[in-house]
Amino acid sequence: MTAFVIRRLLQSAVVVFVMSLIVFFGVNVVGDPVDMLINPEADQEDIERAIRALGLDRPIGEQYFYFVKGALSGDFGRSFIFGEPALKLVLQRMPATFELAFTALVMAIVFGIPLGLYAGLRPNALSSKTIMAGSILGFSLPTFWVGLMLIMVFAVMLGWLPATGRGEVATILGISSSLFTLDGLSHILLPAFNLALLKISLVIRLTRAGTREAIYQDYIKFARAKGLSENRIIFVHLLKNILIPVVTVLGLEFGNLVAFSVVTETIFAWPGMGKLLIDSIQQLDRPVIVAYLIVIVLLFVLINLIVDVLYSVLDPRVRIGESQT
Amino acid sequence: MTDQVPTLEVVDLATHFFTKAGIVKAVDGVSFSVGAGEVVGLVGESGSGKTVTGFSIVGLVDPPGKVVSGSIRLKGEDLVHANAERLREIRGNQVAMIFQDPMMTLNPVLRIDTQMIEAVRAHRELNRAAAREIARNALGQVGIPSPNERLKAYPHQLSGGMRQRVAIAIAFVNKPDLIIADEPTTALDVTIQAQIIHEAQTLCRQTGTALIWITHDLAVVAGLADRICVMYAGRIVEAGPSDDVLDRPMHPYTAGLIGSVPTHNKRGERLRQIPGMTPSLLNLPPGCAFRSRCANAQSNCQQTPDETTPFDGRRLRCHHPMTAIERQP
Numbered sequence: 001m002t003a004f005v006i007r008r009l010l011q012s013a014v015v016v017f018v019m020s021l022i023v024f025f026g027v028n029v030v031g032d033p034v035d036m037l038i039n040p041e042a043d044q045e046d047i048e049r050a051i052r053a054l055g056l057d058r059p060i061g062e063q064y065f066y067f068v069k070g071a072l073s074g075d076f077g078r079s080f081i082f083g084e085p086a087l088k089l090v091l092q093r094m095p096a097t098f099e100l101a102f103t104a105l106v107m108a109i110v111f112g113i114p115l116g117l118y119a120g121l122r123p124n125a126l127s128s129k130t131i132m133a134g135s136i137l138g139f140s141l142p143t144f145w146v147g148l149m150l151i152m153v154f155a156v157m158l159g160w161l162p163a164t165g166r167g168e169v170a171t172i173l174g175i176s177s178s179l180f181t182l183d184g185l186s187h188i189l190l191p192a193f194n195l196a197l198l199k200i201s202l203v204i205r206l207t208r209a210g211t212r213e214a215i216y217q218d219y220i221k222f223a224r225a226k227g228l229s230e231n232r233i234i235f236v237h238l239l240k241n242i243l244i245p246v247v248t249v250l251g252l253e254f255g256n257l258v259a260f261s262v263v264t265e266t267i268f269a270w271p272g273m274g275k276l277l278i279d280s281i282q283q284l285d286r287p288v289i290v291a292y293l294i295v296i297v298l299l300f301v302l303i304n305l306i307v308d309v310l311y312s313v314l315d316p317r318v319r320i321g322e323s324q325t
Numbered sequence: 326m327t328d329q330v331p332t333l334e335v336v337d338l339a340t341h342f343f344t345k346a347g348i349v350k351a352v353d354g355v356s357f358s359v360g361a362g363e364v365v366g367l368v369g370e371s372g373s374g375k376t377v378t379g380f381s382i383v384g385l386v387d388p389p390g391k392v393v394s395g396s397i398r399l400k401g402e403d404l405v406h407a408n409a410e411r412l413r414e415i416r417g418n419q420v421a422m423i424f425q426d427p428m429m430t431l432n433p434v435l436r437i438d439t440q441m442i443e444a445v446r447a448h449r450e451l452n453r454a455a456a457r458e459i460a461r462n463a464l465g466q467v468g469i470p471s472p473n474e475r476l477k478a479y480p481h482q483l484s485g486g487m488r489q490r491v492a493i494a495i496a497f498v499n500k501p502d503l504i505i506a507d508e509p510t511t512a513l514d515v516t517i518q519a520q521i522i523h524e525a526q527t528l529c530r531q532t533g534t535a536l537i538w539i540t541h542d543l544a545v546v547a548g549l550a551d552r553i554c555v556m557y558a559g560r561i562v563e564a565g566p567s568d569d570v571l572d573r574p575m576h577p578y579t580a581g582l583i584g585s586v587p588t589h590n591k592r593g594e595r596l597r598q599i600p601g602m603t604p605s606l607l608n609l610p611p612g613c614a615f616r617s618r619c620a621n622a623q624s625n626c627q628q629t630p631d632e633t634t635p636f637d638g639r640r641l642r643c644h645h646p647m648t649a650i651e652r653q654p
Contacts, residue, residue, distance in 0.1 A: 216387075218429035224385055225424075226444040226495065227417030236443075240434045315434060316479040 005305065012301035019297050020071070023290050024064050032056075033080050033284035054080055067290070076294070077287035081280075086287035090273055090295050096166055097265070097272030099177045101257035103188055104196035108250065111196075112203025117242075119204065120211025121234070131204060138201030147194045147267040154190060162187050164269035191268040195261055199253055206249060210242030217241075244315050251307030255300040330401045331358040332502050332535040333382065333420075338395035340374075340381045347608045351377040351390065353559040356632075359503065359535040364526070366546030366567065367539045368582070369556035372603050375539045378556070379505045382537075383420050384412040400502060418448040421496035423525075425508040427488035431480040437464075437491055438476040444495050463494040467524050486517035493521070497528055503535045510545060522549055543586055547571055555579050558604055558614035565639035575635060575646040577619045613644065621645040 034051055042050075051057050055066070070077060076086045115135075119128040155163035167187030170180035178184025214220060215238065223237045262274035269275070273292060280288040340352040352374040359365045367375045380386045382397055384404065397404040399419060404412070416422075424430045431440060441460035442453060449456070457476070464472035467490040480488055489509060496504050506525065510518040526549060529536045540546055546553055546567060554564040555576065563576040574580040581599035601618035613619070616626040623645060630642045 218424055218426060219432040221385065222422070222424055222430045222492070223432065225383060225416055225422040227413050227415070227447045228443060229413065229447065232443065232447075237432050237435070241432070244434070316436075317433065317481050 004308075008301065008305050008308075012298070015301070016294055016297050019293060020068070020290060021064070023293050024067060024286070025060065027284065027286045027289055028060055031284050033286060036283050037080060071294075076291040079280075079288050080285045081283055081288075086285075086291035087295075089276065089288055090291045093271060093273045093276045094295070095177060096270060097258055097261055097274060099179055100188065100192055100195060100261055100265070100270060100272060101254060103179065103192035104199060104257050104261075105250065105254055107192060107196035108199035108203050108253075112200045113207050113246065115200075116204040116207025117211055117234070117239070120208040120215070123208075123212065132208070135201040135204040138197045138204075141197075143194060143198065143263045144267055146197055147191070147264055150190050150194055151267070161190050163190070166271055191264050191270050194268070195257060195264045199250070199257065202253065203246060203250065206246050207242055210245060211238065214238050214241050240314065244311065247310055247314060248307055251303055251310065255296075255303045258299060259296050330398075331360045332363075332400060333537075334358040334396075334398045335378075335382070336396045336398075338378065338381060338397060339393045340377050340386055340390055341393050342390040344389055344607070349606045350559050350609060351606055352381060354395070355556070355559070355561050356395075357554050357561060357564065359537060361502070361535055362529060362533045363552070364529060364536045364538060364550045366550030366553045367537055367556060368541065368543060368546055368553055370541055370603050372606065373556040374559040374606075375556050376507055379422070379507050379537065379539055382503075382505060383416050383422065384409075385416075414448065417444055417501075418499045419501050420503045420505065421499070421501040423489075423492050423496050423504065423506040423509040426512045427485050427492055427509075428512070430492050431488055433480055435479075436476070437478050437480065437483075441476070441491075441495055441498060444498055448499050459498060460494075463498040464491065466497065466528065467491075467494045468520070469494070486513055486521065489513060489517075489521055490524070493525060493528075497532070497534070500532055501534060503537070504529070505537045505539070507539045508541070509538075511540070511542070518545070543571070543582060555582070558609060559606060560614070560642060561640070562615065562642045563640065565636075569636075569639065575639070575641050576615075576643045577621050577645075577647055578615050580647050581618075613642070621647070 034047060034054070034056065038047055038050055048057075055063060058066075067077060074087065078084060079086050079089055082089060115131050119131045122128050151163045154161045165187055167178045167184040168181040169178050169184060172180050178188055220233060220237060223233045228237075258273075260274075261270075261272060262278055264270065265272045265274035266278055273295075276288065277292050279285075280292070335358065336356045338352055338355045339350070342349040342351055355374070355378055357365065357367075367378065369375045377386060377390065381392050382399075382404065384392075384407070386392065392405055395405070399415065404415070407415070431437070438457060438460060441463065442456040445451060445456040445459050446453075451459075461472045461476060464475055469475050469487065469490050475483070475487070475491075480491075483491065489512075493509070496506075504525075509525070510521050513521060522545065525536065525538075528534065538546060538550055550567045552565065553567045553570045554561045555570070555578065556562070557578050563570060563574065563579045570579065571583060574583055578599070581597075584597045585599060587596055599618055604614055604617070611629050612627040613622070613630050616622040619626070625644050628644075630644050633641050633643075635641055635646065
């Protein structure tokens, strides 16, 4: 188990290194941040001073060397725009994105698994076919359009829920989140659903497919032959088997939810990391972009690790450390 | 057996599958009975309806299949019209099943103890510790060494033979009146097969459990079953005491099956087989289903043969049974 974790962490270090290389040089090619920062009427001397101040006068290789040196001690440089440490900016926005992604994940589980299970157990019922048709819509409708429609219907026409912002934040047990206040909850509902819709559809289809497959397995028939109640067969024998792929996919999708909440955050003006990234890319704020991407990569590595461990809890055949092959 | 109610009595059972392509008469007029402690072998090729017969008894035929007529009585109780909850109570408690493939029967993600304890607790009001004790004893009875450790194992940690023993232990754990074993040794190698058969037989003798052993393997039933029912295309074509049927087969199909066992051959001789294939059960025409493969077939085989009783204890569905001379190889 320990060896497994260490091996994983070493692999991720390589990934982070390569990624930083690509992003660092990539952003450099895209454009000159000085053009964005400086007043267009500034004279050449001002421009030169700005470039020196940001360290952009050095060769790119040297810039990268200083970046790595700083990064190893946790310093990703200062934002060109805000003048604050880039990592601090990203981490400040992190809780907002996390609570959004977490809420979306909970929605995906709470709606996806029961609906998928129902559709799998009653494949010919009209309600099941409606669920499956709905999941296709959930898959194919573009997120930004759904977001706009949600705002139009629930915020503008019905006026039930607020359209933008994060709402009131409360702190419980050292965690500050808008999930703890009613106002915050009302704010998070629309963006979280927007973000979750694709995942709900995914979970519905996964659960349904798993159910259809498992229901014909001998072990289900044997469980029936043992005289177990239908509830026990479905919620213990069936569900535990179909949860294996669902947990794997959902775990990986959580990383996606965090990384690609960019669209939803932009539409709903959610003050998270995604919105910060979009703003930073528009202003070519390289330190923030790099810091954000490194945080995301580390997050993916961590999630993969958690999924692997969870997976082994669910499926005894892949117990980590026990298998020698 | 004649003066008391048999453990299981099946009369004229018909189970049909209503598919889009037409009606498949998987089981079409099957009658047999099993007494307490008796072992009945249900023999036939793949697709002859023997497995569907087994599932019909416990009400586990999957849609689009349905028991359309006939009666199934367990100690006199009607099972065809029993409601779902009553059938659930009977399954695993009064009638248990053992399946063909031990690799697939046990749930891969649940420990052996979970799967055994739930089988006990589905039918008896016991706490987990008491149910566990019963499970442990059941494992010991089927010859599993160190049952305490095996209880904590997952199915994938056990061999095929071990898993089938576990399945047998689960079948016996509630001391059922009847066990339906659906080709339980087919997936196992020969030495394990012999052990499993021996254990099942011993347990049945000890507990007075009736046993229906579904198989395509004549060699297995020869040593195990008291009586044999040979099935072909959804019907029992011949039935009787095992030794009698195997020594003096009257239906050409039974004779063909016996002749196909390779041990009857001399070295270098061509292996014998029954010509042709089992007919599709979809829209099966009336008449004897075996006639297209039968050497004795004549024009009156177009009519479905009625069941006759040529000797005491023997049953037959054939217009032209084998004579003693024909039986000589």
